[in-house]
Amino acid sequence: MKVVVDLSMCDLHGLCVEAAPEVFQIGDDGALHVLIETPPDGLRAKVDKAVRECPTGAISIEE
Amino acid sequence: MLQRIVIVGASLAGLRAAETLRDRGFDGELTLIGDEPHRPYDRPPLSKQVLQGNWEPDQTFFRKKDGYDALALDMRLGVRAVSLDLRAGRVALADGTFADYDRLIIATGARVRTLSAIAPRTGLFTLRSLDEAIVLRRALMDAPRVAIVGAGFIGLEVAASCRARGLPVTVIESLPVPLSPIVGPTIGDMVAAMHRDHGVDLRTGVVVTDVLGESRVAGVALSDGSRIDADVVVVGIGVTPNTEWLEPSGLTIDNGIVCNGSGEAAPGVYAAGDVARVANRWLGDSRRIEHWTNAVEQAVHAAENVLAGPEASTSFSSVPYFWSDQYDRKIQFIGAARPHDEMVIIDGSLADRTLTALYRRDERVVACLAVNQPRALIKYRKLLAAGASWDAALSGTSASYPA
Numbered sequence: 001m002k003v004v005v006d007l008s009m010c011d012l013h014g015l016c017v018e019a020a021p022e023v024f025q026i027g028d029d030g031a032l033h034v035l036i037e038t039p040p041d042g043l044r045a046k047v048d049k050a051v052r053e054c055p056t057g058a059i060s061i062e063e
Numbered sequence: 064m065l066q067r068i069v070i071v072g073a074s075l076a077g078l079r080a081a082e083t084l085r086d087r088g089f090d091g092e093l094t095l096i097g098d099e100p101h102r103p104y105d106r107p108p109l110s111k112q113v114l115q116g117n118w119e120p121d122q123t124f125f126r127k128k129d130g131y132d133a134l135a136l137d138m139r140l141g142v143r144a145v146s147l148d149l150r151a152g153r154v155a156l157a158d159g160t161f162a163d164y165d166r167l168i169i170a171t172g173a174r175v176r177t178l179s180a181i182a183p184r185t186g187l188f189t190l191r192s193l194d195e196a197i198v199l200r201r202a203l204m205d206a207p208r209v210a211i212v213g214a215g216f217i218g219l220e221v222a223a224s225c226r227a228r229g230l231p232v233t234v235i236e237s238l239p240v241p242l243s244p245i246v247g248p249t250i251g252d253m254v255a256a257m258h259r260d261h262g263v264d265l266r267t268g269v270v271v272t273d274v275l276g277e278s279r280v281a282g283v284a285l286s287d288g289s290r291i292d293a294d295v296v297v298v299g300i301g302v303t304p305n306t307e308w309l310e311p312s313g314l315t316i317d318n319g320i321v322c323n324g325s326g327e328a329a330p331g332v333y334a335a336g337d338v339a340r341v342a343n344r345w346l347g348d349s350r351r352i353e354h355w356t357n358a359v360e361q362a363v364h365a366a367e368n369v370l371a372g373p374e375a376s377t378s379f380s381s382v383p384y385f386w387s388d389q390y391d392r393k394i395q396f397i398g399a400a401r402p403h404d405e406m407v408i409i410d411g412s413l414a415d416r417t418l419t420a421l422y423r424r425d426e427r428v429v430a431c432l433a434v435n436q437p438r439a440l441i442k443y444r445k446l447l448a449a450g451a452s453w454d455a456a457l458s459g460t461s462a463s464y465p466a
Contacts, residue, residue, distance in 0.1 A: 011393070013386065014441035015356065018448075026438055048086050052079055053359050055107065055386070057125070 002038050002062040003047060007031065009058035016050035016059060023047055066091040068369060069154055069162045071144045072170030073097025075105065076336030076358040078125055080168045083366035085134050094162050095136045096154070098143040098171075101193055102128070107355060109196040110217055111388055114224040120197055144171070147312040149329055166331050166369045169309070169320060170362060173302035173337040173353065178212065178271065186280030188297045190221060199297065203228055207294035210234075210283050212271050214241035216387045218299035219258065223389040226261050233264040233291045235271055235283065246396060246432055247406045250420065253413050253434075254394070261390055266291075302353060304338045319351040324378030326365040333369060335361035344380035345448070346399060354385040382447045392416060395440045398430025398447050406432075409457065410439060419443075421456055428456035 003023060010032045016024040017032075022043055027033045039047055051059045068084060070077045073095050081095050097103070104123040112118035131138065143157040147167075154162045175189040186207075188199045203209070209225045211218045214236035225232045238244070240251040258265050266285065273284040274296060282292040304319045314328045315321040319340040326333045326341050334341070336358035342349040360381050368376040384397045400406075400422040411418030411434070419439040422430035428451055431443035446456050 012437035013384075013395070014437060014444060015384075017441055018444060026441055030438060049363065052082065052363060053356060055355055057105075 001041070001044065001047065003034050003036070004060050004062055005032060005034055006058045006060075009056045011056045011058075013055050015053040015055070019050040019053055020046035024050060065089070065165050065370070067094070067164050068092070068166045068168070069094045069096065069164035070168045070170060071096045071154060072172055072336070072338070073099070073103050073138070073140060074170065074172055074336070074358075075103070075125075075355065076170035076172070076362040077168070078103040079359050079362035080170060080335060080366045081134055081136060083363045084370065087367065087370050089370060093134070093136050094139065094164075096139045096142065096144055096156065096162060098141070098157075099192060099194075100141040102126070102131070102138070102140065104193050106191070109193065110190060110220040111224055113193075113196045114190075114200055114203065114221065115227050116200065120193055123193060143308075145308055147309055147314070147332075149313055149332065152331070164331075167333065168362075168365050168369065169328070169332065169334040169338060170336045170358070171305040171308070171338045173304045175298070176301050176303055178274065178298055178300070181274045184274070184276065184279055186276070186293075186295050187274060188295065190217060190297060190299065191302070199295075202295050203230065205294070206230065208233075208292060209295045209297065210291050210293035211297045211299060212283070213299040213301070214238075214255075214258075214265065214267070215299055215301065216242070216385075218297070219254065219389055220387060221297050221299065222258060222263050223261070226263060226390075231264075232262070233266065233293065234258065235269060235285060235291070236265070236267045237270045239268045241265070241267065244402050245400070246394075247400060247402065247404065247422070249406055249413070250432060253416060254389070257390065257392065257416055264291075302337065304351060306338060321349065325368050325373070325376040326361060326379060327368070327373075327376075330373070333365040335365045341379050344378055345382050345450075352383055354383055356384045357381065382444065384444070392434055393437070395433045395437065396430065397440060397444050398422065398428075400424075400430040404429060407457070411436060421453075423453050426453050427451075428453050 025033045103125045146155045175191045209232045211234045214234050222232050240248045243251040269285045269287045271283045275281040280296050306316045320328045320334040322328045322341045324342040328334050337353045340349045340351045386395045405423040408420045417435045419436045420432045433440040
């Protein structure tokens with residue numbers, strides 16, 4: 001799986017950081033960063049949660 | 064063996080429950096029932112992007128039409144559920160058909176309250192559904208004078224959107240300070256001042272006694288004897304959970320469907336979102352919550368517990384979170400404050416309307432509010448979830464008490 005974030009839609013709610021801190025981080029620059037673009041399958045449930053909980057629908061998964 | 068799962072309610076909670084069931088490998092029959100004709104759409108943009116004209120209505124749909132193929136749903140839209148037979152495991156629909164289930168998830172949401180004893184007429188609006196947003200947007204194109212009844216988040220967002228269109232706006236609020244039961248009087252005053260600075264005529268401490276005009280709206284009469292001339296009146300005075308269809312079912316209904324910590328209202332029957340009162344370990348009670356993220360979290364939780372079964376179910380624990388976009392400000396709030404909780408601004412200022420504030424009850428931090436400071440909220444989300452003490456939350460900050 002590949003994590004794709006549309007930064008133009010990101011509103012910095014931070015719910016993805018809570019759902020999957022291994023994958024998402026808000027940097028010192030105040031922008032969202034994807035730490036692992038192709039996370040291992042073990043993180044699938046957490047990334048799914050981040051996708052579902054994003055209020056702006058900015059995160060998607062490409063298989 | 065679980066073969067048939069029925070979800071009643073095709074908005075955010077219903078859709079997220081369906082997605083989660085499929086994500087977790089449920090491959091049986093999955094039925095999604097919704098009373099609106101539209102496939103699931105997102106409500107927060109209605110009062111902002113859609114009303115302001117920046118989005119077309121179809122941009123609010125969660126998935127494109129063909130985006131539902133992968134979910135393999137029996138999606139029944141435009142048909143209302145009318146009753147529930149717990150013994151038979153059957154939901155009856157308004158078109159005379161039924162949906163039989165092994166497990167049921169109820170996510171029928173809430174509907175707007177209207178002014179009592181005020182007959183519908185041209186120019187009188189509420190805003191909850193996509194169709195309502197479309198007709199209200201059309202009305203706003205005729206350069207009307209707008210009166211908004213209720214300065215809750217929806218009323219204030221509509222006010223900001225109308226001002227963005229350059230329309231004259233009056234907002235009528237019964238409380239002396241808008242939003243004060245939720246964010247406290249200091250922040251409520253700040254929000255009120257922000258709207259006045261943007262040209263809103265905000266009347267507080269008064270109620271609407273009548274809507275004027277016969278076949279079409281001419282204005283509203285207020286309890287202080289004054290009268291506001293208006294061509295469009297938008298009523299935003301809160302919502303009522305959609306539970307009437309369940310009254311005879313035997314489920315416990317008390318301002319929402321009363322559920323245990325597993326999200327269960329009865330064996331095999333779950334509820335989520337605006338209609339539900341799920342026991343929340345973090346809150347220590349089972350209040351009804353109308354926030355976007357609550358609908359998602361409870362839906363995912365209910366779906367997971369449906370598949371796990373009662374033995375392996377987890378109990379719900381979540382710190383409530385909501386946000387509101389008004390003008391160029393994003394207000395974010397996490398936790399749960401009461402009107403008399405102490406509030407301390409730890410960064411920024413009321414004057415700048417850019418700030419982070421913490422709310423205190425006894426020795427605990429119970430909530431955090433941020434205005435245009437999203438990073439702070441992420442930090443305090445973690446502390447709140449962990450049940451941090453006030454001292455721990457405040458350490459490393461330069462707290463300033465409001466004057």
